């Protein structure tokens with residue numbers, strides 16, 4: 001297969017994932033969506049990645065992609081600034097220092113297409129998960145996204161709104177704050193009583209710069225945590241993908257997929 005994401009880049013930053021390659025939303029099943037990833041470093045020509053392998057259609061929209069990355073970077077900086085103030089982070093060792101727009105990082109744009117599903121096969125096409133990065137900017141006009149709020153057993157629908165983008169916190173925010181901030185558990189499912197239609201969405205996934213230590217930042221609000229091993233951001237990404245690509249979820253790996261232990265309703 002041309003442009004296979006598992007062959008083009010170790011951190012799965014570039015290329016196509018067909019339906020059914022990830023662990024699925026239903027017991028013993030696989031996922032029901034295809035994706036195409038486009039790397040920030042390639043779009044912005046960082047780290048010598050400007051000539052990344054890509055099909056002509058991606059090439060054609062390179063200027064649009066560049067403006068889109070700049071737009072999201074501006075929003076990211078504003079959000080990180082606000083969160084840094086709220087967390088009382090000292091200058092120089094904060095979130096902004098690990099999310100510098102012009103420095104290489106494993107950020108991607110992810111295009112998603114969910115496949116239609118017969119009403120008799122109803123299930124979540126996207127297994128419940130948290131996003132592995134810092135922030136997710138999600139763009140869609142179609143419903144289907146659900147979140148599981150902390151201490152709740154019920155999935156809540158997140159309705160898309162005109163001219164709005166949905167922003168999630170991902171695992172890296174939990175790791176950088178020793179769980180003071182939590183990553184948002186979500187999935188994509190058909191609406192009640194309806195079959196799943198073909199659904200399109202796209203996301204910009206903000207991730208901390210390569211080799212960022214995934215441990216709590218220095219703040220009076222962030223609890224101190226004893227850690228046997230501090231992963232770097234690249235290793236965290238590899239670990240999460242290792243679990244996503246499994247055929248079944250093994251005991252003790254819930255946390256990697258969902259960011260939290262034993263939270264999934266049965």
Ligand SMILES: O=C(O)CCC(=O)C(=O)O
Nearest residue numbers: 112131140145188201203
């Ligand atoms: O399509 C959506 O609404 C959610 C996508 C998503 O969760 C993801 O790409 O990680």
Ligand SMILES: [Fe+2]
Nearest residue numbers: 129130131186
């Ligand atoms: Fe997600």
